Amino acid sequence: MPKSRAIAIKKSRPRERFSYDPRKVLAKLEELGREILESVRQGRNPYFDIPTRGINNVYFDEKRKVIRMGDKLSRRYFLNVAHTRKFMQTLLISAYVKRLVSEGKHASLREAYYANKHTIPGTKENTFEDQRESDPIIEDLERMLGVLREEMHLTADRRGYIYGDIVIRDGEDEFNTSKLGMGGWAVPGTVEHLHFVEVNVDYALVVETAAMADRLIEEKFPKKEKALIIATQGQASRGVRRLIHRLHYEEGLPIIVFTDGDPYGWYIYSTIKQGSINLAYLSEKLATPEARFVGMTMDDIERYGLRNVTEKLKGVPPNKKGGPTGDYKRIMEEMNYPWFQNREWQRQLKMAVKMGVRIEQQALANKSLEFVARKYLPEKIERGELLP
Numbered sequence: 001m002p003k004s005r006a007i008a009i010k011k012s013r014p015r016e017r018f019s020y021d022p023r024k025v026l027a028k029l030e031e032l033g034r035e036i037l038e039s040v041r042q043g044r045n046p047y048f049d050i051p052t053r054g055i056n057n058v059y060f061d062e063k064r065k066v067i068r069m070g071d072k073l074s075r076r077y078f079l080n081v082a083h084t085r086k087f088m089q090t091l092l093i094s095a096y097v098k099r100l101v102s103e104g105k106h107a108s109l110r111e112a113y114y115a116n117k118h119t120i121p122g123t124k125e126n127t128f129e130d131q132r133e134s135d136p137i138i139e140d141l142e143r144m145l146g147v148l149r150e151e152m153h154l155t156a157d158r159r160g161y162i163y164g165d166i167v168i169r170d171g172e173d174e175f176n177t178s179k180l181g182m183g184g185w186a187v188p189g190t191v192e193h194l195h196f197v198e199v200n201v202d203y204a205l206v207v208e209t210a211a212m213a214d215r216l217i218e219e220k221f222p223k224k225e226k227a228l229i230i231a232t233q234g235q236a237s238r239g240v241r242r243l244i245h246r247l248h249y250e251e252g253l254p255i256i257v258f259t260d261g262d263p264y265g266w267y268i269y270s271t272i273k274q275g276s277i278n279l280a281y282l283s284e285k286l287a288t289p290e291a292r293f294v295g296m297t298m299d300d301i302e303r304y305g306l307r308n309v310t311e312k313l314k315g316v317p318p319n320k321k322g323g324p325t326g327d328y329k330r331i332m333e334e335m336n337y338p339w340f341q342n343r344e345w346q347r348q349l350k351m352a353v354k355m356g357v358r359i360e361q362q363a364l365a366n367k368s369l370e371f372v373a374r375k376y377l378p379e380k381i382e383r384g385e386l387l388p
Contacts, residue, residue, distance in 0.1 A: 011202070012248075012254070022101045022104070024147075025101050025145070025147055026098065029098045029101075032144070033094070045078060045079045046077070046078045047076060048090060049073045049076075050074050050143060050144055051069055051072070051281060052070075052073060052074050053278075055277055056072070057069060057070040057071075057072040062338070065274065066275050066283040066289055067274050068283055068284075069143070076090070086137065089127065090137055090140060092116045093112065096115060097141065097152045104153075105153065106154070108157075109131065109134070109154060109155070109156055113128060113130075116134065138154055143281045148238075150189065153190075155189030158186055158189045158239060159187070159237040159239075160232050160239065161184040161185060161186045161187060161210075161231050162177050162185055162187060162229065162230050162231070162243070163184030163213070163231075164177055164201050164204075165223070165226070166178075166198060166201060166228055167197040167198035167199075170194055174197060182218065184229070187230075189237075189238075190239060194246075196251055199253065200226070201228040202227065203226075203253055203254040204248075205227045205294075205377070207258050208233075209231070209361055210231050213229050215365075215372060216373050219372075221373040224373075232268065241271070241288075245286055245288050248290065248291075255272070255288050256294050258361065259296065260360045261296030262313075267330075267334065269291070269293050272288060273288060274287055274289065275287035292387065292388065294377065296359045296363075298348050298352055298355060299351075300376075301355070306366060308366075309363040310355075310359050311359075312357055313327035313356050313357060315328045316328060317353065317356065331352055331353055335349045335350075342388055348387070
């Protein structure tokens with residue numbers, strides 16, 4: 001292995017060993033129930049303290065390099081007309097989660113909604129009118145208990161897949177993800193129960209589009225470069241982000257991200273690396289601050305002669321009347337993110353605004369179908385040309 005490449009993708013020593021223990025989740029739920037019961041017995045007004053959601057209670061932790069939840073709390077009382085409905089809903093979902101975890105069963109978010117939806121006897125009042133009421137309650141429980149909803153056995157639709165020489169144990173099944181056909185292995189909604197039996201790759205390449213991931217697999221990139229391909233299929237799902245986090249911190253795998261060269265691709269990278277504002281309370285379990293970015297970049301356009309396959313940014317530039325709007329507005333927002341306040345990212349974002357173009361991963365096919373797997377990625381990774 002060339003020295004420069006070894007530096008770029010050097011494995012780190014595992015820093016943590018994750019072991020999901022349902023007893024810890026049950027203990028937190030039981031403690032919550034005991035506190036409510038004790039308040040009732042003492043004639044006090046029961047309440048929940050819930051970390052406040054929203055941008056006003058979010059900050060960027062410079063030391064840990066992740067977006068984190070602040071310490072602001074909102075108190076939800078039972079004996080308060082404005083709070084009673086949500087208080088009741090919180091207890092219903094808590095009891096449902098306790099049953100799921102105790103029985104070792106999993107339910108989708110949709111199933112959780114229907115399982116707890118009913119009309120209160122003697123009234124015309126429904127416990128939940130639609131799923132837009134139940135989903136936020138589940139998020140409240142995550143913040144209150146400090147656990148992932150996946151640890152509470154509540155899952156969302158799966159998205160994303162992996163392909164590479166690693167052996168995973170999923171329940172009673174054990175398999176190599178490079179031996180399941182060209183489609184790899186679909187990442188489940190929850191990855192807490194997975195065990196990594198063998199990891200025979202040098203790094204994980206996180207790829208935004210399924211089309212590009214398929215191209216790399218067809219060109220045998222994972223085998224030639226000893227890489228694990230993780231296809232996010234757009235914005236990375238919670239399951240994919242958690243899997244990336246576990247592979248890095250438990251197995252020491254370097255994480256390299258490959259997206260389109262546009263504000264949406266850069267945001268996908270941002271959420272994998274620093275976390276997101278909406279899920280700031282889960283950054284410690286979902287974000288991977290050591291991730292690096294390989295492309296697409298604005299420099300690639302000139303270096304590889306791709307100007308004829310760029311697309312114009314949508315919206316109005318900041319120096320025009322009424323601007324910025326559309327893509328330009330998104331880029332300007334990203335320029336102000338604390339985690340993009342470094343020379344290289346500022347240069348890339350300014351270049352995008354000045355050039356007024358975006359570049360997709362698939363544009364590399366303009367050179368040849370093999371170009372991305374044989375030249376673009378291997379050369380950039382070998383030379384360590386990765387953005388922070």
